[in-house]
Amino acid sequence: MGVQWRGRRGGTLSQERINRLQSVHFPWNYHDVAWSDTFAALSAYKDTHATWPPRTSVPGRERSLYKWMGTQRESLQRGTLSQTRIDRLNSIGFPLDPKRIQWMEKLDEVREYVETKQQWPESRGALGKWLQYQRQRYREGVLEEYRVSALDAMGMVWEPRSSQEGAEGPIPENGKKGREKEKRERKSSMDSIVPRPPKRRCRDQTSVESGIQRKVDTSSIAIGRPVRACRTMSTKERERDRRQEAGSSDGSSWESSDTERGSDESDFSDTKGDASVVEQGARRQQSKRTWTESFDCLSTFMHTNNGCIPTSDDDPTLHSWTITQRANWKRGALSQDRIDKLDSIGFHWDLTANQWDTAFTRLSEYRSSHSKWPTQSDNTSGSWMVKQRQMRRKGRLSQECIDRLDSISFPWQPLAGIWERHYIDLKRYRSTHNKWPTPSDGTVLNSWMHNQRAARTRLTQVQRDLLDGIGFPWDAISDQWDRVFAEVVAYKEKYGKWPTQTSSPTLGAWVSTQRRFRKRGKVTPAHIAQLDSVDFPWDPKKVAWDRQYAALKEYMRTHITWPRQSYGSLGFWVNAQRVLRRKGKLSKSQEDALDDIGFEWDPRG
Numbered sequence: 001m002g003v004q005w006r007g008r009r010g011g012t013l014s015q016e017r018i019n020r021l022q023s024v025h026f027p028w029n030y031h032d033v034a035w036s037d038t039f040a041a042l043s044a045y046k047d048t049h050a051t052w053p054p055r056t057s058v059p060g061r062e063r064s065l066y067k068w069m070g071t072q073r074e075s076l077q078r079g080t081l082s083q084t085r086i087d088r089l090n091s092i093g094f095p096l097d098p099k100r101i102q103w104m105e106k107l108d109e110v111r112e113y114v115e116t117k118q119q120w121p122e123s124r125g126a127l128g129k130w131l132q133y134q135r136q137r138y139r140e141g142v143l144e145e146y147r148v149s150a151l152d153a154m155g156m157v158w159e160p161r162s163s164q165e166g167a168e169g170p171i172p173e174n175g176k177k178g179r180e181k182e183k184r185e186r187k188s189s190m191d192s193i194v195p196r197p198p199k200r201r202c203r204d205q206t207s208v209e210s211g212i213q214r215k216v217d218t219s220s221i222a223i224g225r226p227v228r229a230c231r232t233m234s235t236k237e238r239e240r241d242r243r244q245e246a247g248s249s250d251g252s253s254w255e256s257s258d259t260e261r262g263s264d265e266s267d268f269s270d271t272k273g274d275a276s277v278v279e280q281g282a283r284r285q286q287s288k289r290t291w292t293e294s295f296d297c298l299s300t301f302m303h304t305n306n307g308c309i310p311t312s313d314d315d316p317t318l319h320s321w322t323i324t325q326r327a328n329w330k331r332g333a334l335s336q337d338r339i340d341k342l343d344s345i346g347f348h349w350d351l352t353a354n355q356w357d358t359a360f361t362r363l364s365e366y367r368s369s370h371s372k373w374p375t376q377s378d379n380t381s382g383s384w385m386v387k388q389r390q391m392r393r394k395g396r397l398s399q400e401c402i403d404r405l406d407s408i409s410f411p412w413q414p415l416a417g418i419w420e421r422h423y424i425d426l427k428r429y430r431s432t433h434n435k436w437p438t439p440s441d442g443t444v445l446n447s448w449m450h451n452q453r454a455a456r457t458r459l460t461q462v463q464r465d466l467l468d469g470i471g472f473p474w475d476a477i478s479d480q481w482d483r484v485f486a487e488v489v490a491y492k493e494k495y496g497k498w499p500t501q502t503s504s505p506t507l508g509a510w511v512s513t514q515r516r517f518r519k520r521g522k523v524t525p526a527h528i529a530q531l532d533s534v535d536f537p538w539d540p541k542k543v544a545w546d547r548q549y550a551a552l553k554e555y556m557r558t559h560i561t562w563p564r565q566s567y568g569s570l571g572f573w574v575n576a577q578r579v580l581r582r583k584g585k586l587s588k589s590q591e592d593a594l595d596d597i598g599f600e601w602d603p604r605g
């Protein structure tokens with residue numbers, strides 16, 4: 001069948017044979033035959049195993065059938081699968097849409113659960129979570145219409161109770177309003193019975209209102225007041241009360257100085273989101289220091305470490321204190337006097353900018369000491385360089401940072417340097433070996449040349465000009481033809497004959513291919529001219545005949561009789577010419593050439 005297909009495509013199959021093949025409904029389309037064969041194999045597999053081929057990484061029939069199934073689904077999604085093939089696949093129950101089948105199976109599980117339990121699945125289970133996901137997609141408006149219809153047919157509750165996700169039945173409107181009303185009535189009755197205490201106060205504490213100091217009397221607070229009323233005092237206030245009680249036992253005043261009060265306000269600020277668990281523990285230890293003491297410690301640390309800010313590894317307490325100062329500065333809770341003090345020692349308010357400066361300095365030092373740019377495998381500077389390129393492409397890198405990187409000749413396009421290095425290697429190889437690299441050379445240049453041909457349209461004009469300057473072969477087929485042609489000519493010069501498939505399989509096959517392609521008109525005129533310039537034997541039979549004819553003429557110069565078969569190959573050749581003439585298979589030119597030397601056609605007389 002393959003021979004008939006190729007013969008029709010090549011125009012060598014006669015019309016008579018084409019008509020005879022069509023009379024028996026010969027399949028001219030190879031793809032249809034291959035599809036039908038694979039379909040039959042899939043149907044047989046389904047009948048034998050009662051299931052579809054599984055996904056596997058082991059090469060074999062199952063893996064091929066599984067991939068073929070995926071191809072049919074992709075063709076269906078693109079709209080390139082014919083209706084005939086769809087009908088044939090449906091006839092064996094082929095799952096063209098496996099996701100839909102899985103979804104319907106899950107829906108059957110939910111239906112069985114509801115019919116058995118008489119309620120919707122709980123949200124903690126797998127079916128309950130699946131229903132939550134369907135409700136979420138429904139609220140987002142991305143749930144398919146057939147899924148919405150199937151769930152509606154089951155009486156799906158799209159908005160279940162907030163307190164019990166997945167509970168059966170809709171929420172009665174009067175029930176919800178009744179619960180809200182009951183909650184308001186309970187709150188009003190509680191307020192009428194128990195007086196509301198001062199905001200965020202549970203003890204007898206001093207409060208200042210309008211410049212008058214007074215005691216807050218909490219004796220009227222009823223014992224039945226909910227406990228949460230006494231929990232409104234923050235952790236900061238409880239810690240302050242504890243310190244005041246400890247100070248009163250030593251005879252100290254309950255009123256702290258302005259410096260200590262400011263320290264408390266800054267040291268106990270809410271920096272929960274900015275510190276780790278270790279830093280929070282350090283902050284509790286830090287309460288023993290005043291702001292001035294912490295500032296002195298920071299100033300000493302920065303002076304000793306060349307202006308660096310302490311990290312959690314250096315000094316957890318001081319690191320936590322610096323986080324607190326930044327948090328207070330951002331929300332305007334830090335006095336100007338303290339801001340000026342911190343500025344005087346070069347305190348970094350923007351930690352991100354400080355980190356960028358540190359990374360930039362580290363990169364500059366690496367470049368100066370190693371005379372090259374780091375890679376991601378060298379150190380963190382390599383990863384930082386990749387991040388800077390990404391941020392610039394996204395427009396998130398400031399112009400100031402770009403200018404600073406340009407000042408050290410930062411490589412924004414690292415591939416450009418790699419391209420130039422491969423170009424220089426290719427140019428050197430060409431000048432040294434006088435040929436282009438091949439896969440057998442054991443270098444990466446041949447693969448690089450292939451990549452340049454594939455990316456020709458994406459190369460810059462400068463890169464294309466550089467490659468054209470060294471005569472780069474953009475056509476890989478033409479380049480390969482020239483290379484093999486040079487090898488064939490070298491073989492002819494070395495051995496004095498043209499290569500055959502016996503003497504040199506690779507070169508002999510190439511020679512045969514050129515003859516076959518010329519008969520089909522697939523050899524370009526330029527290639528024909530190149531082959532003719534070296535007297536390429538387009539007809540090997542004619543070349544062999546001419547060689548034997550020259551040997552015969554040489555033989556007749558020294559002999560008076562024609563060679564017989566007992567003489568050897570020349571005698572067999574002479575007898576063959578007589579047989580070919582009797583059968584009418586000897587060409588006119590060959591017959592005339594033999595007549596010119598008085599060839600004896602009938603040795604018997």
